[in-house]
Amino acid sequence: MKRIPSFWPAIAIWAVFAVLMVALDGVWNLGNMALLLVLCSTLASFWLSAAVSVVVSAAAVALFNWFAVPPRFTFHVDLHQDLLLLVTLLCTSSVISVLMARLRSHAAAQVLAAEQARRQQTLSTQLQQAGSVPEQIRLAQALLADWTGCTVSLLLKRPEQADTWFGPEGHAEPAPSLQPLLVACVQEQSAIGPGTGRYESLPALVLPLRAGVRVIGALALEVLPADAHEDRQPQPLAALQSLARLLADEIERLQSRHQAQQAHERLQTQQLRNTLLAAISHDYRTPLATITGAASSMAQQAAQVHDPRVAQQAQTILAEAEHLHRMTSHTLQLARLDAMDEPLQCSWESVEELWGVVLASTRRRYPDRALQADVPPGFPLLWCEPILLVQLFENLVDNAIHYSPVDAPVRLQARQMDEVIELEVLDRGIGIPADWREKVFDPFYRMQVAQRPDPNQDAMARRGMGLGLALCRAVAKAHQARIWIEAREGGGTVVHLRMPMRSQPQAQTEAPEEPST
Amino acid sequence: MSMHVLLVEDDRALRQTLQSALETEGYAVTGSGSCADALALLAHHPQPFDLVVLDLGLPDADGSELLAWVRRHRSLPVLVISARHDDAGKVRLLDAGADDYLVKPFSVQELLARMRVSLRHRGVQVQAPVTHYDVGGLQIDLARHSVQLHGHAVRLTPTEFKLLARLARQAGQVVTHRQLLVDVWGAEHVDQVHYLRLYMGQLRAKLEAVPAEPQWLLTEPGVGYKLAEAVVCSAEQAVSATRALMRS
Numbered sequence: 001m002k003r004i005p006s007f008w009p010a011i012a013i014w015a016v017f018a019v020l021m022v023a024l025d026g027v028w029n030l031g032n033m034a035l036l037l038v039l040c041s042t043l044a045s046f047w048l049s050a051a052v053s054v055v056v057s058a059a060a061v062a063l064f065n066w067f068a069v070p071p072r073f074t075f076h077v078d079l080h081q082d083l084l085l086l087v088t089l090l091c092t093s094s095v096i097s098v099l100m101a102r103l104r105s106h107a108a109a110q111v112l113a114a115e116q117a118r119r120q121q122t123l124s125t126q127l128q129q130a131g132s133v134p135e136q137i138r139l140a141q142a143l144l145a146d147w148t149g150c151t152v153s154l155l156l157k158r159p160e161q162a163d164t165w166f167g168p169e170g171h172a173e174p175a176p177s178l179q180p181l182l183v184a185c186v187q188e189q190s191a192i193g194p195g196t197g198r199y200e201s202l203p204a205l206v207l208p209l210r211a212g213v214r215v216i217g218a219l220a221l222e223v224l225p226a227d228a229h230e231d232r233q234p235q236p237l238a239a240l241q242s243l244a245r246l247l248a249d250e251i252e253r254l255q256s257r258h259q260a261q262q263a264h265e266r267l268q269t270q271q272l273r274n275t276l277l278a279a280i281s282h283d284y285r286t287p288l289a290t291i292t293g294a295a296s297s298m299a300q301q302a303a304q305v306h307d308p309r310v311a312q313q314a315q316t317i318l319a320e321a322e323h324l325h326r327m328t329s330h331t332l333q334l335a336r337l338d339a340m341d342e343p344l345q346c347s348w349e350s351v352e353e354l355w356g357v358v359l360a361s362t363r364r365r366y367p368d369r370a371l372q373a374d375v376p377p378g379f380p381l382l383w384c385e386p387i388l389l390v391q392l393f394e395n396l397v398d399n400a401i402h403y404s405p406v407d408a409p410v411r412l413q414a415r416q417m418d419e420v421i422e423l424e425v426l427d428r429g430i431g432i433p434a435d436w437r438e439k440v441f442d443p444f445y446r447m448q449v450a451q452r453p454d455p456n457q458d459a460m461a462r463r464g465m466g467l468g469l470a471l472c473r474a475v476a477k478a479h480q481a482r483i484w485i486e487a488r489e490g491g492g493t494v495v496h497l498r499m500p501m502r503s504q505p506q507a508q509t510e511a512p513e514e515p516s517t
Numbered sequence: 518m519s520m521h522v523l524l525v526e527d528d529r530a531l532r533q534t535l536q537s538a539l540e541t542e543g544y545a546v547t548g549s550g551s552c553a554d555a556l557a558l559l560a561h562h563p564q565p566f567d568l569v570v571l572d573l574g575l576p577d578a579d580g581s582e583l584l585a586w587v588r589r590h591r592s593l594p595v596l597v598i599s600a601r602h603d604d605a606g607k608v609r610l611l612d613a614g615a616d617d618y619l620v621k622p623f624s625v626q627e628l629l630a631r632m633r634v635s636l637r638h639r640g641v642q643v644q645a646p647v648t649h650y651d652v653g654g655l656q657i658d659l660a661r662h663s664v665q666l667h668g669h670a671v672r673l674t675p676t677e678f679k680l681l682a683r684l685a686r687q688a689g690q691v692v693t694h695r696q697l698l699v700d701v702w703g704a705e706h707v708d709q710v711h712y713l714r715l716y717m718g719q720l721r722a723k724l725e726a727v728p729a730e731p732q733w734l735l736t737e738p739g740v741g742y743k744l745a746e747a748v749v750c751s752a753e754q755a756v757s758a759t760r761a762l763m764r765s
Contacts, residue, residue: 285600285621290531296624297538318624325622345605345739348711350718353736355729363730373729377722381714386738412729505711510674 007052010044014060021067030068030082034089037064041093045100053097061090116239119147120246127250136254137166140247145169148235150221155182156209156251157217178220181206185218195237205237207244211252219244277332284328291321322365330467333391337474344478348381348505349389351414351423358393358412362401369401370409379414380421383502384479392475395468396425396495404429404492421499428492437485441473520636521545521564525555525583526572526598535570538625544632552578556586566593568636570628573599573610581613588614594635598623607740611693618691634689634746650685652747655724655733657685664724671723676701680716681744684734689746691737717742 017040021033028036037060045053066075069082077083123143130136133156141152145168153174154166165173174182185192185206192198193205204222208215221240299314355373362371382389393412400410408428415422432440476483481499488494522544526532529550536546547562549555552575559566569587573580580597587595597610597618607618616635619628650657656665659682664671673681679701684692698707706712717736721728733745 286528286531289598289600289621289623290528290534292622293531293534293538293625293628296626297534297541300626301541321622347739348714349738350714352718352721352729353714354738356731357736357738359730360735375729381711390738505709507709507712507715510676 007047010047010056013040013044014056016040017060021064025068030085033068034064034085037061037089038092038096042096042100045093045097046104048097048101050098050101053101054094057093057097058090061086061093064089112236112239116242119143119239120243123243123246124250127247127254130254133251133254134164134166136247136251141166141169144219144221144243148221148240150204150223153178153182153204153220153222154209155179155186155218157186157215158255174220175222178204178206178222182218182220185220186215189215191237191241205240207241209244209248209251211245211248214252216248216252219247273335277335284324288321288325288328291317292325295321327467329391330395330471333388334467334471334474337388337471337478344385344388346383346385349384349386350381351375351379351421354382354386354389355393355412355414357390358397361390361394362397366401368406370407371397371412372409373412373414375414376416380416380501380504382421382499384499388475388478392472392497393423393425395472399468400425400427400429400493400495403427408492416501419501421501423497423499425495426488426492428488428490431487431491431493432485434487440485441469441483519543519545520567521547522632523555523558523562523566523569524548525550525552525569525575525580527551527574527576528572531572535625535628539629542629551576552580552583555583559587559591566591568632569593569595570632571595571597571615573597581610584610584613584615592639594639596628596631596635608693608695611691611740612695616690638687638690650688650744652688652745653732657681659685666724673720673723677716677720677723680713681720684742684744688744691741691743693741695741697741713742 017036020036024033024036041053041057041060044056048056062075065077065086066073069086070078077086123140126139126143127136130139137154137156141154144150144152151168153168155174156164156166158164165179167173167175173179181192181202181204185208189208189210190196190198191205191207193202194200195205204220206218206220209217209219295314295317299311299318302308302310302314352373352375355375359371359373362369397410397412404410404427411426413424413426415424473483476497479499481497483495483497486494486496520543522539524532524536524539524546526535526548527550532548532550536548539546545564547558547566549558555569555571559569569583571580571583575583584595584597587593594616595614597615598621599606599610599618600621607620610618616638617631619631648659650659654667657663662678664673664678664681680697683697683700694710694713695707697713698709702709702712717734718728721731721734724733725731735743735745737743
């Protein structure tokens with residue numbers, strides 16, 4: 001390690017001076033010899049530090065006095081003017097030495113600054129061209145290793161993601177001995193290791209990666225044992241820190257750019273889907289309305305002219321249209337619940353009313369089936385989106401009807417337990433085998449046809465329920481409720497919906513007035 | 518003279534189907550496929566219209582603009598057809614002055630039934646306010662504050678009666694939650710939907726044979742309530758229960 005350039009040229013210069021003194025003794029006068037001394041002192045100070053240069057110049061003046069100033073070979077000075085000459089010599093060479101040293105250190109600092117600026121420029125350009133964070137880090141590692149001769153390890157802490165480790169070239173991770181240092185540096189949020197004044201004895205210099213005020217990771221610079229004695233200048237700490245800051249800023253910038261891009265893409269997907277859903281909804285329902293309209297007036301008129309075949313066909317068209325309509329609604333609701341980007345439109349609802357709607361619509365479709373709903377008086381209100389709960393129970397009741405004999409009743413039962421409300425759909429149907437009770441909630445899953453009791457119902461039952469239970473589960477989930485299937489005692493199935501009970505809203509009560517007569 | 522209906526629907530197939538179905542029922546129907554065309558017809562057609570059937574999704578403008586125009590300039594019942602399925606939209610339309618709404622797909626019978634209700638309601642409103650309701654054994658006399666079920670007086674609280682009376686004045690039509698809350702409890706209670714749930718529950722307990730399958734106090738989930746204009750023989754149990762009561 002040599003901070004000062006070689007001093008051999010200075011020794012040579014002074015040697016030449018000594019030779020010239022002896023050679024020119026008696027040829028040149030004292031004044032000329034003194035000028036020669038000033039020249040040599042000036043030249044020698046190029047290679048010497050300020051202090052050394054001043055001391056050497058002083059020694060040279062003393063020797064000059066001893067050798068050349070009369071009386072010669074003594075340190076005495078006879079004449080006042082000779083003394084003045086010596087003092088002038090001493091001052092001049094000292095001032096020149098100091099000035100030269102300053103100039104030199106200034107130039108050296110400028111070279112260093114230029115080098116630092118060039119490195120920052122290189123690092124920044126390369127990092128900006130990188131397309132991903134790992135790529136940025138690999139580039140930075142290579143550059144820093146090249147500039148400092150150290151192995152470079154990194155720890156990147158990222159919000160909502162696992163920490164990412166980057167070892168030196170050829171290693172996936174930093175050496176195990178470095179990992180605690182990197183973590184400690186992130187925690188302390190300041191540089192540690194040799195040259196920082198903190199934990200000087202550590203094997204590596206560890207710098208925090210600071211983006212703005214946040215520390216997003218740490219950077220370890222470890223001197224390789226093989227390179228330890230090689231002739232390399234250590235980097236000033238401030239320069240390394242500014243490179244680390246640059247790296248952190250670039251990582252942060254790339255991350256936020258990625259995030260912005262993702263958010264934009266999500267938004268676009270969302271808009272596309274909403275447009276698509278609106279289009280599907282409109283495009284399906286309008287032809288459905290045409291079919292339904294035509295078929296319903298056909299059915300009515302055919303009944304009037306007593307043509308049972310046409311009435312039958314019209315009924316089929318109606319049933320098919322209704323089926324398509326329900327499927328469309330299920331798909332739309334599923335897509336909406338799946339995305340969960342718009343909040344539910346909840347309000348206080350009464351189970352009695354919701355089930356009233358379910359029973360009314362089910363009766364319209366199955367006028368002959370026995371249906372019954374039990375809601376205890378004063379049952380708590382539900383905080384829910386009414387349309388979704390109606391759809392859920394319509395699906396469950398439909399399933400119960402499809403999978404049970406024509407004369408078997410379907411019951412709805414509401415029960416209030418400690419902190420939960422339990423709503424159940426009970427049937428006396430064929431039941432569901434234990435290992436299918438979870439699977440039936442998957443979209444498009446369906447029980448095998450052979451399991452069904454009434455083959456005549458197959459045509460109706462074979463379709464449509466694939467999405468039905470999946471929708472039920474999605475609706476339950478959106479309401480923080482749980483839905484599951486159990487075997488019913490005495491045969492059949494119970495579907496449970498367990499909803500959390502919310503504290504009920506307050507309403508004043510009043511006494512009935514006397515009826516006026 | 519037959520009733521003149523303006524049918525505003527941009528889908529040709531549906532317009533033709535509905536037009537022929539309505540004409541079969543004896544209505545005179547003028548069809549229109551766009552908002553601008555419909556406005557021109559409303560303003561200049563030699564034969565005045567008695568009813569507007571309006572599809573919301575029109576190619577040149579949103580149907581709600583036409584609804585707003587009709588409400589400002591004409592006293593016509595407007596029945597809205599919509600492919601949209603959201604409650605907020607329905608409620609907004611009803612509050613904006615639509616007489617009723619139908620969500621696609623619907624049967625022609627349902628459309629005809631709702632048209633009859635809308636026409637009757639408008640006609641009644643011009644002549645005299647509703648003072649009596651008598652359907653399927655439930656009698657309400659608004660002037661005398663009396664409610665009788667199968668000949669027996671029913672004791673209602675003042676709020677229960679106000680609620681029932683409000684529904685009776687527009688029997689057969691959906692009254693939105695908002696309208697009910699404002700008219701019965703006052704504008705400051707417009708968000709207290711749970712009042713309705715509780716009082717409708719009490720009313721059903723007093724009036725309905727099977728509260729979960731009401732005959733009169735019908736629920737339109739997410740939208741409002743309506744008092745049945747005629748008892749539909751759909752709820753078998755409810756009907757047989759009523760018969761049993763009537764016999765006793």
